[in-house]
Amino acid sequence: MLPLSQFQDFIQQHELFANGNKILLAVSGGKDSVLMLHLFKAIGINIGVAHCNFNLRADEAQRDENFVKILAETLNLPFHITHFDTKKYALENKISTQMAARDLRYDWFEEIRLAHQYDYIALAQHQNDAVETVLINLIRGTGISGLHGILPKRDKLIRPILFLNRQEIEEIIDEEGISFVEDSSNLSTHYTRNKLRLQVIPHLQEINPNLEKTFADNIARFAAIENFLDLEVAKLRAKIIIRKTDGIYIALDEIAKLNPQKLLLYELLKPYHFTEHVVEEIIAGLTALSGTLFFSSTHQAIINRSHLVIVERNAETSLNQFIHPSTDKISFGDYDILLSFTDEIKFEMNPAKAFVNADKLIFPMVVRQWQHGDKFIPLGMRMAKKVSDFFIDEKVPLHLKHSTPILVNGNGDIVWIAGMRQDNRYKLTAATKKVAIFELEN
Template sequence: MLPLAQFQDFIEQHQLFANDNKILLAVSGGKDSVLMLHLFKAIGVNIGVAHCNFNLRADEAQRDENFVKMLAASLDLPFYITHFDTKKYAAEHKISTQMAARDLRYNWFEEIRDKEGYDFIALAQHQNDMVETVLINLTRGTGIGGLHGILPKREKLIRPLLFLNREQINELIEENNFGFVEDSSNQSTNYTRNKIRLKVIPHLQEINPNLEKTFAANIARFADVEEFLNLQVQKLHDKIINRKTDGIYIPLSEIAKLKPQKLLLFELLKPFGFTENIVDEILNNLKAMSGTQFFSSNHQAIINRNDLVIVEKNVVGVKNQFIHPSTTCIFLGKDEINLSFSNDIKFETDPNKAFVNADKLIFPLILRYWQNGDKFIPLGMRQPKKVSDFFIDEKVPLHLKHTTPILINGNGHIVWIAGMRQDNRYKLTTATKKVAIFELKN
């Protein structure tokens, strides 16, 4: 007999899917996925079968494919198959064979789900898989997220067999006389998961025969703790993080008050790719001089006076942009500069606009970022000033110093520091006949 009541109770308890949803089942042909397939078929859900041939076990892999194909046909179910050159993919991406197989299958499952209109992808992982995952995470090092291991539902992935352990699945397969295929690689200790399964867990079960149930209870607690932590971090985020157009600002005084400091700052900075080691560096340098920088793969954090400012990494390789009289719009990094001309001699006191005496412009103009040694004569002044000193006087954060567009005339003069100040030499006068209007949009 199949445990249909338990199966449906687990689905309802974790709200895995609705009765009218369409579910794509990942079926390898092993005991776990075969049992999952029969359980779904028995409760009358709209399902399809997907199988991956990773071409890792030669004839055995083809045997598995043929078995799953015939099983789907016998149950009158849609069948989807794909073949991967897993070893080639692993070599190209410099990852393990297991990781390559994981990436390939999840990407393909999502393609089929989206293309064929399925609502969820069902995976046949059970309680023993959950125990193995937690042990692997602990061995490699993990945060609280790794302690709850495999969750019953995450986005479009569902795992409806987590109410069963491997022994129970074996018994159900035998009782119901379900056919299946055995993956010989499951007995190989070349893979980390198999080492945990075959060599570590048996010893732990000697200490605790109910290991799977104990881990399931622990994992539920860890999941609750993670949910609570996420709620607290969100409250903290809303309280101390200030999103501005030029970056994300966190007051250093608020960071100093965090308890536990490292955990909370790590959770706040995790969405920006900062690792625990970088968080340690930041905490050790809270009193460092303004301009101290820290980097993740895609962001940088900068000590800027009283704040830690988070910005995306500077655009690498941005070249000078040329502006011709016919140019109406040009981009530098994320900034857009619009150009128009007018015979109406007037101006606005808007820092995002420059009203320039057009007769003094020598085309092509150049739009670029700050360079060491840049000087200009700020509007209203008579003496040149280093742009770097101007930035300091205006309290411009370091990250904006390197990402503020500067408009250069054909003679090398700075015409305008976009969004801040134009050069006094190019201001409108009573003798001006034509105005060039530059506008910054970002």
Template structure:
């Protein structure tokens, strides 16, 4: 007899879906996913079945596909199947075969879900899968989020078998005479998860025969702790993170007051991709190393005087953008320069606007970042000044040195340090007949 009441109770407790929802089941043909299909059909829930053939097990993979198709024909259930060149995908993306299979199936599941109008994708992971995930996370290193194992619901993914463990599933399969196919790779110890399943967990169960229930209770506690931490971090983010046009500012004295310091700073910086190791380096540097840069994949963190500044990576330190006379808008490193021309010689002393004598311009102009050795004559001065010294005098934050655009004339001279100061050589004079107007806008 199938545990339909437990199944329904778990669905309701975790708010996995409603009776009006349409569910796409990921069915491999193994005992777990086949049991899941039987449970859904027994409750007359509208479902479809998605099956992936990864072309990794030759005839066995064809057998699995044929078995699932026959099962769907028997249940009069929509059947979706796809074939992947998993090894090729893994080689191209330089990842393991297991990771490639995971990426491919989730991408395809989501495609079918959207195309065919399903509300959720159901995966047949159970309590032992959750235990294995926690152990893998602990072995590789994890934060609190890695200790709650597999969540019953996350976005469009649901896992309605998490109320069962492996032994219970095996018993249900036997008692209900349910046919399934066995994946031969499940017996191989070449994979970390299989090693844990076959060699480690049996020893843990000798110590604690009630291992699944113990882990399930612990994971529930860790999940609650994670929720509590998220609430605290969201409150801290509102108080500590100052959003400005050029980045996120966090006062160093506020960081020094955090307790526990490393945990909370890591959680504050995690949305920007900074690892725990980088957070350690930041904390070791805040007292003495102003000007130090730290990097994640898309952001940089800079200790600048009294603040830790989080800013996006410049796309390229020496990116060049060519400007022709017919261009009205030029995008550069997340900023926009607007160019126009006028016969009106009225001058506005604004930092974000520059007025240059048109007849002195040699097109095409160039927009680029600062380079070593750059110099100009700041408006109102007679002598050259190095751009690097100018930035220091203006107390420009370090991260903005890389992204402040320089407008360069066709002869190589700097016309304007955008948003800061024009060059004196291109100022309007009594001889000016036409004006080129440049305006910096921050996107």
């Protein structure tokens, strides 16, 4: 007998979907997905069937496709099919065949979901899959999210048969006489998951015959712990993170007070993709000199006096941009610099504009980052000053030093620290005949 009441109870308990929702079922043709299909059909949900042919098992893959197609037609259900060159994708992206198949199918499922207005994608993972996932995560190293393994619902993915284990599925299939196809690759120990399934888990079950139930209980506890941690980190983030236009600020003394420090700082910095190793370096560098930098794939963090400041990494900022007399605008990082000329000798007290004696300019000029050793003569002064000292006097945050555009004349002179101060040598005088106006826009 199909476990329909358990199936419906599990759906309601975890709020997997609502009445009237349309569900796309990922059906491989194996016991798990075929049983899931029959359960959905029996309770009268609006469903469609999706099948991926990964072209990895030649005739067997075509057999699976034909079986699922006929099954969908027999049950009068919409059928969606796709074919992948999985090995080519794996080679091009330098990933394993299993990972390639995973990426390809999830991307395609989402495409079908959106194109045909399905509300959720149902996957036929069960308790044994959850056990294997947790063990794989433990072997490779994991945080709390890896300990809860497979969740019943995440975003648009639902797993409605997680209340069953493999043995229970096999017994139901046998009792109901439900047809299915067997994937021969499930018997190969070439894959990590199969090696655990066939060689490791049987020994664990000898120690604990209720292994799946024990793991299911543990997974629920770990999921609750993760939820609690997320709530606490959200409160902490609201309390100690300051968002400014120029970056994310966290006071160093607030970081020093975190307990447990590494765990909480890692969770706080997770949205900015800092790895656990980099978080350890940040903790070790809290007393380091201002200017110490730490990097993630998308952001950089800098010790700026009393704060850790996080900003996005911008590859374009490091590129020199050339300005010619015909240039009317160039982009540099988050800024645009506009150039115009006038015969009217005028000047405004506006740091976002520089009014320069055009006759002294040598083109092409260049806009670049600040460099060590840079000097200029600030407007109104006679002596040269290091740009680094000027930044200190103006209390410019360290992370902004590298994103502030520096306008340099063709002879190497700094003409303007954009948005701050122009050079005294290029100011307008009574002898000026033509004015070059540089304007900074954010």
